[in-house]
Amino acid sequence: MTTSMIRRAVIPAAGLGSRLLPLTKATPKEMLPVGDKPVIEHTVRELVASGITDITIVVSGGKSLIQEHFRPNPALVEQLRTDGKTAYADAVEEVAELARQGHITYLDQHGPYGNGTPVLNAARHFGDEPMLVLWPDDVFVAEVPRAQQLIRAYEATHCPVLALMPMAPEDSGRYGVPVVKEDLDQGLLRITGLVEKPKPADAPSAFAAIGGYVITPGIIDELREQTERWYTHRTGEVYLTDAVNAYAGTRAVYGQVIQGRWYDTGNPADYLVAQFASALAHPEYGPPLRQLARDLDNR
Numbered sequence: 001m002t003t004s005m006i007r008r009a010v011i012p013a014a015g016l017g018s019r020l021l022p023l024t025k026a027t028p029k030e031m032l033p034v035g036d037k038p039v040i041e042h043t044v045r046e047l048v049a050s051g052i053t054d055i056t057i058v059v060s061g062g063k064s065l066i067q068e069h070f071r072p073n074p075a076l077v078e079q080l081r082t083d084g085k086t087a088y089a090d091a092v093e094e095v096a097e098l099a100r101q102g103h104i105t106y107l108d109q110h111g112p113y114g115n116g117t118p119v120l121n122a123a124r125h126f127g128d129e130p131m132l133v134l135w136p137d138d139v140f141v142a143e144v145p146r147a148q149q150l151i152r153a154y155e156a157t158h159c160p161v162l163a164l165m166p167m168a169p170e171d172s173g174r175y176g177v178p179v180v181k182e183d184l185d186q187g188l189l190r191i192t193g194l195v196e197k198p199k200p201a202d203a204p205s206a207f208a209a210i211g212g213y214v215i216t217p218g219i220i221d222e223l224r225e226q227t228e229r230w231y232t233h234r235t236g237e238v239y240l241t242d243a244v245n246a247y248a249g250t251r252a253v254y255g256q257v258i259q260g261r262w263y264d265t266g267n268p269a270d271y272l273v274a275q276f277a278s279a280l281a282h283p284e285y286g287p288p289l290r291q292l293a294r295d296l297d298n299r
Contacts, residue, residue: 006151006214009052009132011043012118014060014109019267030136031065032265035278038069039265040136041095048102050147052132055102056125058118060109067106070099112230114237119215120223130154130216133240138211139274141281142260146212153188153256154214160247163212164189164255165262169200175208176241178255187257193245207255210262213240222246 017029024032030040037045040057047055059066073092080089107125111117119133132147140146146163153161164178164187177198182190195204222243230238244253263274279285 006130006132006154007052008054008056008126008129009047009134009147010119010122010215011040011047011055011057011134011136012109012115013040013057013063013066013136014118017266020271023268028063028065029266030063031069032271034139034263034265034271034274035282039139039274040066041069041098042139043134043136044070044098044102044104046140046145046147047132047134048098050132050145050151052147053101053103055104056107056122057104057136058107058109058121070095070104072096072099111227112238114239116223116226116238116240116243119240120220120227120238123215123220123223128217130214133213133215135211137264137266139263139265139278140258140260141263141277142258144259146258146260149256149258149260150212150214153254156188157252157254159252159254160216160219160244161214162191162194162209162244162253162255164207164257165210166206166257167208169203169206171208172200172203173197175210177203177205178207178209179204180207180255184254187259189255189257191248191253191255193248193253194241196241207257209241209255210258211264212258213244215240218251219243219247 013030015029017024020029031038034042044055057066077089077092080092107121109118109121111121132150134147150161150163162178167175174197176194176196178189178191179193179195180189181192184190194209223238226238226243230236247253263270263277265271265274279289
């Protein structure tokens with residue numbers, strides 16, 4: 001258990017984006033647009049708005065566009081201002097300022113396959129501090145950012161926290177489903193582990209674990225042990241949920257039911273839903289799209 005403040009976050013961005021091929025053959029899935037921003041920028045904005053001041057993006061080969069997006073470009077800004085395109089110049093500068101506020105650094109992924117590996121890679125630079133882990137293909141629309149809701153839950157418990165959302169019973173086969181031990185009100189649940197993709201009849205609760213964790217040093221220790229076993233046996237993968245389950249066997253873990261709307265962009269259908277929802281919410285793009293939808297319905 002640790003009581004440090006949360007000021008660091010990890011965004012694992014080393015995946016292939018295979019479910020979105022061929023769209024992601026040349027363009028990283030994290031750089032696909034949702035609205036007028038690449039999806040990873042939504043995650044970075046959420047973290048900065050939640051007070052995070054040290055963001056590590058874990059990348060692999062072919063992800064240089066992520067760095068280019070957040071890197072300052074004074075020459076482009078100067079050209080835009082010379083051309084009188086002030087709003088565009090301001091937008092380019094705002095992205096670079098976002099990266100400065102979040103103190104974004106990049107780390108190449110090394111180690112066995114699995115979503116626990118980038119977390120362990122980044123944790124080597126974090127000492128004993130707790131950290132947030134958010135996936136770069138999730139978009140949350142919420143009055144209070146999801147990251148801030150997770151931080152508040154950690155401040156109340158000083159234990160690892162998982163982001164949860166209510167789910168329909170028939171969707172249980174898509175998610176890790178928490179085993180709930182105690183409901184502490186305000187959406188805060190004591191959990192004893194996760195059951196991966198259970199059948200509806202076997203689901204231990206009506207919640208799904210979705211993108212978002214507060215990870216403490218004890219979870220990192222579990223990931224380290226998993227990785228050492230992998231190097232010994234060279235089988236399986238290193239998963240963050242396995243580390244959470246191992247930790248929860250003897251120590252407290254909590255889930256926070258997130259207030260807000262979650263959009264997953266990791267597969268074509270969900271990506272299109274996220275795109276459409278973002279466009280409908282836009283003051284300029286929304287009205288003509290709503291009219292288009294009405295016209296198509298009337299055909």
